[in-house]
Amino acid sequence: MSDGPAAVTPVPPPPEPEGGGSVSGLQAFYDRAGGLLVPVAAAFLAFLIGGIVVLVTEKSLTAPFEAYKAIFEGTGVTWFIPGVGDTAEEARDLQQTLLITTPLILTALAVAFAFRCGMFNIGGQGQYWVGLLTGIWFGTHFDGAPMALHITLTVVAALLAGALWGGIAGALKATTGAHEVISTIMLNWIAIWVGKWLLEAPDGYLQGTDPSLPRSNDVLDSAKLSEVWNWGGLQPLHAGIFIALFAVLVYHLLLNRTTLGYEVRAVGFNPDAAAYGGISVKKNYFLALAISGGFAGLAGAIDLLGWKYRLTSTEFDANLLGFVGIAVALLGRNKAVGILFAAFLFGALDVGTSPRQLDPEVFNPELATNLATMIQALIIAFVGAEFLILYLWRARKRVGWAGPRRVEPELKP
Amino acid sequence: MSVAEASQTPLDRLRRLGEARSLAIIGIWLGVLAVWLSVPPFTIRALVVPAAAAVLGASLGLWALTRGERKLGWWAIGVALLAILVALWFQSEESAELESVFSIGLLAATFRFAAPLAFAAMGGIFSERSGVVNIGLEGMMLAGAFFGIVVVAETGQWELGLLGAMAAGAVLALIHAFFSIHLRADQIISGFAINFLALGVTGYLFRSIYGTRGTPELEERIPNVHLPLIEDIPFFGDLFGNLNLMIWLMFAVVLTSFIVLFKTPIGLRIRSVGEHPKAADTVGISVFKVRYAAVILSGVLAALGGAYLSFGTGNAFNENMTAGRGFIALAAVIFGNWRPFGAFGACLLFGFSSALALRLQGSPLLPSDLASANLLSTLPYVLTLVVLVGVIGRSRGPAAAGRPYVKQ
Known part of the structure; x- marks a missing residue:
């Protein structure tokens, strides 16, 4: 996409509507605009607006700062700074943050991989559930299997189940042109209701031994992932985080170092050009969504085997990890490193606002969890609307915040 | 001459499609009627009645199909089949149980x-x-x-x-x-x-x-x-x-x-x-x-x-x-x-x-x-x-x- 000098001046011009505002056009713009400006500004704006909401509702000037401080302290991020606070407590908090970061990385990869192929996978949530439900079956069966085998079997089965769920949407798009946004939304709800049915219906197939409770049995000990970091507290950090980090590496290498990744990206940039170049667009639509689903299914499996161990049907309404993954992918700009940072931010936000971490005296956790949802929504909106950020950035210069206007040298590409 | 023909053909096709559409819609409603006949308050116990309505609906759907109205035609046939299944099933159930639902x-x-x-x-x-x-x-x-x-x-x-x-x-x-x-x-x-x-x-x-x-x-x-x-x-x-x-x-x-x-x-x-x-x-x-x-x-x-x-x-x-x-x-x-x-x-x-x-x-x-x-x-x-x-x-x-x- 050579746009001449305009694209490299510090103030990017309104991007050309290439690709007619399609996802691929958006991705092309992301790649060109580059930089950290939009994500950082989006996050800043979102937290700012969240602060204003707290200010107005709590009717106190200091309330936003106290609330954000309390949330920040609950995340355990201060563990990285030696000499501040109680190390053990910080470590326990950080443990929780990383516990949530782990699935978020994977659900974000599920969005990002499809995005790089020019598709919007809203089905991460459903693929997560399908993976988790499959994990329950494999995790509660095969008593007496050796640990390594049992874990591998369960994780692979969940991954394949997620890939199947994503692959359905991919196959539908490839064969009939059904829009993946609609089909993944529908598949999400199908997964949720079937999941509830499996756990709730009298004698649900995955229901545990107590027929009065809508929940599954615990997975067998041989299927549980081992602890890697335990400072006490409720849940230790499990080995799933290494699986997630490995998945990020796989994501990066798959996209940038393999033929498959090259084809996926080519289709994402411009399906017509890719087809002209001899790449099967349909095959890549299917593969990209199947691989996406695999990432999300993996998230479900390691959440289950790492710390949940069982599923209660009420969680279908409470757990939005698949949806938050969309925010993570957008904020991380579908790049491996960006996703890591964004997942950590959202994991920290989630843990910092949870009732367990937040002192109700300072800020009501029930408000805080909703504040977190609001901030996530605003970040999604602002990252999606780069024009707004770029417009504000330019307005800043116009008002003169940026000092006297300099004539920027025009760089030739 | 050729201009007149060209302008008429799509119009004719449209008219035919219009007829087929209404036929198929009537077929769908007949299927719905067939289902309705076998549930309370009618609860007709003779299979013939709902079946007749369903068959009529299906044939209307088929007719519409041959005239190019594929979507609604298939719908009429589908509803009719469903109606026959429902009728068959409900014949064997108790009236009171049906009425409770x-x-x-x-x-x-x-x-x-x-x-x-x-x-x-x-x-x-x-x-x-x-x-x-x-x-x-x-x-x-x-x-x-x-x-x-x-x-x-x-x-x-x-x-x-x-x-x-x-x-x-x-x-x-x-x-x-x-x-x-x-x-x-x-x-x-x-x-x-x-x-x-x-x-x-x-x-x-x-x-x-x-x-x-x-x-x-x-x-x-x-x-x-x-x-x-x-x-x-x-x-x-x-x-x-x-x-x-x-x-x-x-x-x-x-x-x-x-x-x-x-x-x-x-x-x-x-x-x-x-x-x-x-x-x-x-x-x-x-x-x-x-x-x-x-x-x-x-x-x-x-x-x-x-x-x-x-x-x-x-x-x-x-x-x-x-x-x-x-x-x-x-x-x-x-x-x-x-x-x-x-x-x-x-x-x-x-x-x-x-x-x-x-x-x-x-x-x-x-x-x-x-x-x-x-x-x-x-x-x-x-x-x-x-x-x-x-x-x-x-x-x-x-x-x-x-x-x-x-x-x-």
Whole structure:
């Protein structure tokens, strides 16, 4: 996409509507605009607006700062700074943050991989559930299997189940042109209701031994992932985080170092050009969504085997990890490193606002969890609307915040 | 000569298609009648009667098929087959058991379940017909449900509550419109953010205003409409004599949506902006204005659906109380092929499946695990996937939906 000098001046011009505002056009713009400006500004704006909401509702000037401080302290991020606070407590908090970061990385990869192929996978949530439900079956069966085998079997089965769920949407798009946004939304709800049915219906197939409770049995000990970091507290950090980090590496290498990744990206940039170049667009639509689903299914499996161990049907309404993954992918700009940072931010936000971490005296956790949802929504909106950020950035210069206007040298590409 | 022929042939084909269409629609209704005959209050025990109606419906469908009306033709055949299956099954069941499930109450419940969906679906149709994809319907419903009930609790007047709900929906829709029209943000991302935003804002304010007590007991809710004249008619009166005001409003909104979209210049403008914005712009239609109006209208309508949930059929607000209804409405829009009556039919079907699911729970008609409402709840989504794939007729959206318009 050579746009001449305009694209490299510090103030990017309104991007050309290439690709007619399609996802691929958006991705092309992301790649060109580059930089950290939009994500950082989006996050800043979102937290700012969240602060204003707290200010107005709590009717106190200091309330936003106290609330954000309390949330920040609950995340355990201060563990990285030696000499501040109680190390053990910080470590326990950080443990929780990383516990949530782990699935978020994977659900974000599920969005990002499809995005790089020019598709919007809203089905991460459903693929997560399908993976988790499959994990329950494999995790509660095969008593007496050796640990390594049992874990591998369960994780692979969940991954394949997620890939199947994503692959359905991919196959539908490839064969009939059904829009993946609609089909993944529908598949999400199908997964949720079937999941509830499996756990709730009298004698649900995955229901545990107590027929009065809508929940599954615990997975067998041989299927549980081992602890890697335990400072006490409720849940230790499990080995799933290494699986997630490995998945990020796989994501990066798959996209940038393999033929498959090259084809996926080519289709994402411009399906017509890719087809002209001899790449099967349909095959890549299917593969990209199947691989996406695999990432999300993996998230479900390691959440289950790492710390949940069982599923209660009420969680279908409470757990939005698949949806938050969309925010993570957008904020991380579908790049491996960006996703890591964004997942950590959202994991920290989630843990910092949870009732367990937040002192109700300072800020009501029930408000805080909703504040977190609001901030996530605003970040999604602002990252999606780069024009707004770029417009504000330019307005800043116009008002003169940026000092006297300099004539920027025009760089030739 | 050749010109005359060329201009006549498509017209003839259209006329033939028109005939086939009405035949197929009659066929579908015959199938529905066949189902109806085998349930209370008729409960006809002779298999011949419903079977005859079904066979007639199926043959009409087949006839329509041969004349090129594929979608509705297949539908007629499908409904007829279903009718025969249902008739066969119900012949063997006890009358009392059937009556416990199939009653006027079931139809009334169908309306109650369908109403919130129908409002949001009409909103979705306006928005998408103008070229703006709106997956934020869910959030707009939720906002309507919450802000409506807040106003009712404060003022004690349901009329003001409806206005409050509409205003809240309009504001959220305005945000969606601004992001997707002016800022040219991806409409999916923007709509998705709207859902999240509504979830966060309503949850936050709900807790901030009402704490853990929940919304206070309402003095007023949206009233029912008593029709003394109709109330005494045996079957009809039981159903229509005492419906909620919002259900009558729903009928009015559906009818108005159809008339506005397909019989007025306004509708022509909306549809042209959604199909080919550049052409519309060229003839002097302001693409931005039409899209803004349509998206805001969609927010207002979706919020009405939410308001009906919180202080029409219900009397309290709960966090995330819409629970995916906005997405069912979206499914109805697609299922109904972006047409008001089609979408309304889909809403009735989805509402009926919800009502049936509720009544089948614990009924001896079905084995217990199949009777689970959860499994029946997947019906709207499965059907939408089926329609999306094009097994029973392909559903096609407006050509420019999802694409921001850049004025040149």
